[in-house]
Amino acid sequence: MAHITYVAAGGQSTTVDLPDGWSLMQGAVANGIEGIVGECGGSCACATCHCYVDEADLGRLPAPAEGELAMLANVAAERRPTSRLSCQIKASPALEGLTLHLPDTQE
Amino acid sequence: MGSFRFDPYSPAVDADPFPFYRRLRDDFPCFWSEEAQMWILSRYADIVGAGQDWQTYSSASGNLMTELPGRAGSTLGSSDPPKHDRLRGLIQHAFLKRNLTALEGHIREVATSVFGQLRDQPEFDFKDVSSQFTVKVLMAALGLPMGDEAIVDEQVVRDNAVLMVQSDARTRAKGPEHLAAYQWMQDYAAQVIAMRRANPRDDLISHFSNAELDGDRLDEREVLLTTTTLIMAGVESLGGFMMMFAYNLASHEQALHEVVGDPAMLPDAVEESLRLNTSAQRFKRRLTRDVELHGSHMKAGDFVCLAYGAGNRDERQFPDPDRYDIRRRPRGHLGFGGGVHACLGVAIARMAVRIAFEELHRVVPRYHRVADQLPWMPSSTFRSPLVLMLAAA
Numbered sequence: 156m157a158h159i160t161y162v163a164a165g166g167q168s169t170t171v172d173l174p175d176g177w178s179l180m181q182g183a184v185a186n187g188i189e190g191i192v193g194e195c196g197g198s199c200a201c202a203t204c205h206c207y208v209d210e211a212d213l214g215r216l217p218a219p220a221e222g223e224l225a226m227l228a229n230v231a232a233e234r235r236p237t238s239r240l241s242c243q244i245k246a247s248p249a250l251e252g253l254t255l256h257l258p259d260t261q262e
Numbered sequence: 263m264g265s266f267r268f269d270p271y272s273p274a275v276d277a278d279p280f281p282f283y284r285r286l287r288d289d290f291p292c293f294w295s296e297e298a299q300m301w302i303l304s305r306y307a308d309i310v311g312a313g314q315d316w317q318t319y320s321s322a323s324g325n326l327m328t329e330l331p332g333r334a335g336s337t338l339g340s341s342d343p344p345k346h347d348r349l350r351g352l353i354q355h356a357f358l359k360r361n362l363t364a365l366e367g368h369i370r371e372v373a374t375s376v377f378g379q380l381r382d383q384p385e386f387d388f389k390d391v392s393s394q395f396t397v398k399v400l401m402a403a404l405g406l407p408m409g410d411e412a413i414v415d416e417q418v419v420r421d422n423a424v425l426m427v428q429s430d431a432r433t434r435a436k437g438p439e440h441l442a443a444y445q446w447m448q449d450y451a452a453q454v455i456a457m458r459r460a461n462p463r464d465d466l467i468s469h470f471s472n473a474e475l476d477g478d479r480l481d482e483r484e485v486l487l488t489t490t491t492l493i494m495a496g497v498e499s500l501g502g503f504m505m506m507f508a509y510n511l512a513s514h515e516q517a518l519h520e521v522v523g524d525p526a527m528l529p530d531a532v533e534e535s536l537r538l539n540t541s542a543q544r545f546k547r548r549l550t551r552d553v554e555l556h557g558s559h560m561k562a563g564d565f566v567c568l569a570y571g572a573g574n575r576d577e578r579q580f581p582d583p584d585r586y587d588i589r590r591r592p593r594g595h596l597g598f599g600g601g602v603h604a605c606l607g608v609a610i611a612r613m614a615v616r617i618a619f620e621e622l623h624r625v626v627p628r629y630h631r632v633a634d635q636l637p638w639m640p641s642s643t644f645r646s647p648l649v650l651m652l653a654a655a
Contacts, residue, residue, distance in 0.1 A: 174307065176315050181601075185310060185579070185594035196604015197314070199347065200354035222347060245314070262359065 157250040161206075163190050164259040173246035179255060180204035180242035190257035197242040202229035203261040204241040209254035213237055216244060232258030266290060269297035270327060270544060270567070271434045276638040276645060279543060280584070283572035292558040297434065298327065298642070300546065300565035301558070304572035306579035306596070308555065312547060312568055313601030316342050319547035319566060321603060327546050327567060327642035328429040328436060330444050336487040339495070339545075339603055346602060349480075349488060352473050356403075356466045359609040365403060369614055372398045373621035380625050380654070385632060388508045388650040389501075392618075393420045396501040399614050404492060405465025406454055413453055422446045423497035424639075431640050444490075451489040466492075500611055502541030502639075502646035507615060508622075510535050510586055512631045512652055517588050522623045528616050531588040536574075536597025538586050541646040543571035545599065570596035571645070628655045 160170045161183055173182040183191040183204075192203035199222050208216060216239070219227070223243045227234060241255060266289070268282050269275060275282060286293055286304035293302045303309050312319040322342050324334035334340045338349045355361060376395045380386055397420045401408050406419070425443035429436055436444075458468040471485050511518040511531070521527045544567050553560045560566065573596045575583040580592055598605035605611070632651040639648050 174311055176311055178314055181310060181314060181594070185306075187593045194359060194608060195354055195606075196598060196600055196602075196608065198350050198354070198602045198604060200350055201358055222351070 157246045157248060158252055159246065159250065160252075160254040161188050161190070162254060162256045163188075164257055175245075175247050177246045178242045179206070179244045179246065179253075180240070182246060183241065188257075190261070191241060192261045193242060194262075195242075199223055199226055199240060199243055202226050202231070202240065205230040205232060205258050205261060206239055206241045207235055207237040207256040207258065208239050209256060210237060212253045215249065215253065219243065230258070231260045231262055266293075267297065268293060268295045268302055270295070270642040271297060271429065271431050271640075273431055273638070273640070276431075276640055277636075279569075279571060279645065280539075280575060283569060283575055286569070286572060287576055287578075292556040292560070294558070295567070298565075298567060300567050301560055302567045302569055302572075303555075304569045304576075306573040306576035309568045309570060309573040309596060310594075310600055312566065313599065313603070316346075316602050318550055318553060319568075320550050321346070321547055323548040323565070325545050325547070325603065326427070327544050328434075329546070330426065330436065331441070332483075333487055333491070336481070336483045337491045338488055338606065339491065343602060349484065350602075350606065352470055352480075353466065353488070353492070354606060356469075357606055357608075357610055359613075362610055362613060365610070366613065366617070368402050369399055369617050370621070372402070373618050377618070377622045377625050380622070383654065385651060385653045388652050389505060389648070391622075392504040392508070393417070393424075393501050395614075395618055396420065396497055396504065399610075400493065400496040400500065403466070403610055404496065405458070405463060405467050406493070407457060411457075413457075414450065419447075419450065419493065420497055420501070422450075423494045424501070426494055427498045427644055428639060428641050447490045447494060448486060451486055451493060455485060455489060496607060498644060499542060499605070499607070500614060502644055503536070503611065504615060504618060505646040505650055506539055506541055507532060507535045507619070508652065509631070509636075509647060509650055510538065511619075512629055512650075514586050515630070517586060518628070520588065521619070522627045525620050525623065527588060528619055529612065530591055532612060532615050533592060533595065533597075534586060534588050534590050537580065537590070537592040537595035538574065538584075539571065539645070540574075540597040541644045542597070542599065542605075543645045544569050544643055545603075568599075570599060626652075626654050629653060 180193045194203040195201035325339045397416045422443040455471045462468040629652045636647040
């Protein structure tokens, strides 16, 4: 399990406890967190689960794979060095306490 | 001796799987079905977890509960990453919301003409109109030959798509008529692929059948069987869902009244129907390693059913799950599955159903079911009525 904090563009913060193996996109959607869409369901094919990983947490994540980097070109909001697709990040104890900031738009 | 059984081939499960699902979730959350020869997962959290973990819950040995011969491993739904991802990358683009706006006007025209036929009809089988609508929309979306170029009658495509997903309740397998429909669909797909290769157009099958990935042509079987599956899945899933949505609205007078009065509520009613009882009820995976879950020891090589329809009624995730509440907004429902194999056609399905019911309700603003008992499709994977007689007003 890992506690993941999602911070909406408006500043509202929600923390949820995710089972190991769940993607951070699925965790947001299953817990009713607005601001992450996940139109393609998690197959890295739509760029609507875009998030900004908190800079303090960036070093804790494995680097994005080639497919994710290519799909990040399609995000609707500004792409930053901290941009990731949350469907490609899996919860695990190593991510305990991670914070994601959500963009103001996904579509 | 009265012990619990779950037989996805039984007509009782076709008609009403939900009491069985409740027993499964509460008492047997990881249940071995003798009849299906597979494990059944029924709780929301377990299904989401399995859907995410494709390395353990593989689709490469088939994803339909009763698999069609020769199909496993050559389609999107029946392959694992990285092969799955390269196929999906080629196809998903055409189905993203932002790329569907060009189709919206056409879908509206189809809906106006198809549902316009219901004017002044006191009673009708909703299947007749929903199947016409579905086939025309899918043909336009996939770029199948229509009008002057058509190579077969539209309804023949529909009839074969519906037959190939069914199975025989007695033999627990595909019958000759189901296999013949599958063969027909492959032959039809092969003809379309040949046409589009000879004269490519700006449509999905043209792009897909001429695609190269990293310099590699796609394998011919992948092109053929993925195209076959897109037609089957599109027609059966959209048609089946529309039947279930009409069934829900016809069975809930207040909900119908609200969405007719305020069509902006249709999208929420659609999402709640996807949760409550969508047609895609169960899919299959195969374990690549031993897994222990809720005290059961599942072995590598075992098949596992992800009962999406059961997860969608799990009160651990959705309070008061058997109630049809169009204001629920059930985020994260499993009506489109989940994980890497989540439905490819989410955006077009939402758009097409919304437009269809906006136009239906212009012509028939009030309707109810004529019969209490319905004939349900014999299928271990999908669930929808074969006939849905509705009476206007």
